[in-house]
Amino acid sequence: MSDVLAQLRALRADDLPTHGGRTLAYVYDSGLEGIDELAAAAHALASSANGLDPTAFPSLLRMENDLVAAAGRLLGGGVGSVTSGGTESCLLAVLAAREGRPDIAQPNIVLPSTAHAAFHKAAHLFRVRAVSVPVDPETFRADPGAMAAAIDEETVLVVASAPSYGHGVLDPVEPIAAAAAAHGVRMHVDACIGGWVLPYFRRLGRDVPAFGFDVEGVTSISVDLHKYAYCPKGVSVLLHRDAELRRGHYFASARWPGYTMLNTTIQSTRSGGPLAAAWAVLRTIGDEGYLGLAERTLAAVTEIREGVEAIDGVRVLGEPDSTLIALTATTGEFDLFTVADEMRERGWYVQPQFAHESSPVNLHLTVTAANRGSEAAFLGDLSASVAAARAAGPVIVEGNVAAFVAALDPQTLTGEQFAGLLAAAGLTGGGALPTRMAGINALLAEAPPALRERLLLEFLGGLYLPS
Structure with missing residues (x-):
């Protein structure tokens, strides 16, 4: 057994670090001592339980309802389901909207061009047409007028982001939701990243526009617990305003000789491990703990953003509202892809993003509580990486x-x-x-x-x- 674990540790040696704030994409680190061990112990206690049948494993039912209730307290209520991650939550929101309008033969969903790719995946899987609407070319926020104009008699869902992944900006949810409601169409807010941290930013005095069920016309919201609730992957919550709206993503089949299969999500068999780990982490950190983590994150993202703006040759795209920053070059003297390589050599991972519409090539930063205290080191290495890239010159494709x-x-x-x-x-x-x-x-x-x-x-x- 020890040999197998040693082999696993050896395999993991080449992975990006998941703690310490040096990987600014893919992972979310609270920096809290003992949280990983707690989550692992809770996961082990429930990993063999199967979420397929809540009557056989009532502990999982209780924990799922507790997680949904916790998300609802932050976002204005609702009923919900725990899923494997943000993509599954977004898929189910689209599926429920499609199933809610069986009278529409060729349904479409209207989304800003900055919406997460999960919605295009949903459109592909469920044979729904995605109507992508260009965003404001400077702010990268959805254009409410353009979104409203794109809604037609075949639209089953309108989408907004809180915030968008690419630039970390909140779409104007209220006017978009009003337009959707005026057409009798559902409105989904993708708050997978911001849903657990933005309410705390508001409590800390940050001006955060309304985006939850307190906005009339919002019918569903997705929020990932494995992001700023700092739970192990993969746990997300999809909230609907009421149970009738949720019914479309439930599935049942009695058309075979086995048990009647009942599913609340895309998955059937689901390990209770991630659910229990998330439940344990939420109960341990608690409301005041999350407020403290949000305060650390807000301080880190503010200092990093100000520091980025002070580096010659780079600037921040848009006006980020949350924990995500996209930085781009102000000159053609160097290549951002080289900056990413230089940062990697200095022990940091920043995520390259390709140009799309008015958004140029940029580097994405996901800032977490674990980045607090290392802002100066990050900014120093970023400045050095820009200087090295400038010395190397642009990358030329023959x-x-x-x-x-x-x-x-x-x-x-x-x-x-x-x-x-x-x-x-x-x-x-x-x-x-x-x-x-x-x-x-x-x-x-x-x-x-x-x-x-x-x-x-x-x-x-x-x-x-x-x-």
Whole structure:
């Protein structure tokens, strides 16, 4: 047994760090001592229980209702379900809206172009048309007038973000919800990131516009507990204003000789482990504990943002309302992808984001409570990384390579073409990545979104092969 655990520790050695605030994407660290151990113990106590049948495991039913109630207290009430993560919560919101209008043969959902990709996944899976509406090119917030104009007789759901992932800004929920209500259409607020922290920011004096069920017309809200509730992955809550609105994502089937299958989410069998871990963490940290964590996070994000603005050659995109920052270059003298590589060498992970509409190439920062106290170290390394990138100069994609990429058709891409692109990027295949990604990211930036999707899916397929 010890040998197996030693092998696991060895495998984990090359992963990004999940504690200490040095990975500014993917992970959320409270910095609180003992929380991980508590969550692991609670997970172990309930991991063998199955959330498929709440009558067989009533403890899971109790804990799920407690988690939903806790989310409801922050966001204005409602009924809900615990899901495996934000994507599943968003999927179920779309499914419930579609099922709630069986009279519409070709339903659509209206969403700002900054909405999370989970909604495009939902549209793909559930055969719903996604109507993407451009946002304000400077603020990156949804345009209420444009959103209202996009609603038609086939719209089943309108979406807004609180905040959007890409830029950390809140969409104007109230006018968008009013437009949806005027058309008799459901309105979902994706608060997966902000839902657990923004109410505490408001208590700390931050001006946070209303986005919960206190807004007339909002019919559902998603909030992830594995983000700023600092619970283990993956636990999210999907709230609906009432049980009738929720019914569409429930499923039942008695059309086979086994038990009548009843599901509240996409999953059937669900380990009780994540649920119990989240329940234990929420009860331990408590309301005042979360207020303290929010205070630390707000202080960290404020100091980091001010520090970023003071670095020559970079600026913050938009006016972030929450815990997320997107920084871009103000000059073509250097490449942000190189900055990301330089930060990685200095022990920090910042997430490159490609250009989309008016949003240029940028670096995404997810700031958590664990970043409090290390702001100066982060900003010092960021300044040094910008200087190193400036000294290195822009990343140039050779003309023949750019032409090769431009000629690719994502619908007809062949294995030979993909292999040629790997060779052009300096990759040998087999899933191995270089330690510096600036050249590859610059090459991907040359590809339009549909081609980039196809190329990365091909690469992903090459990663998931048995050794």
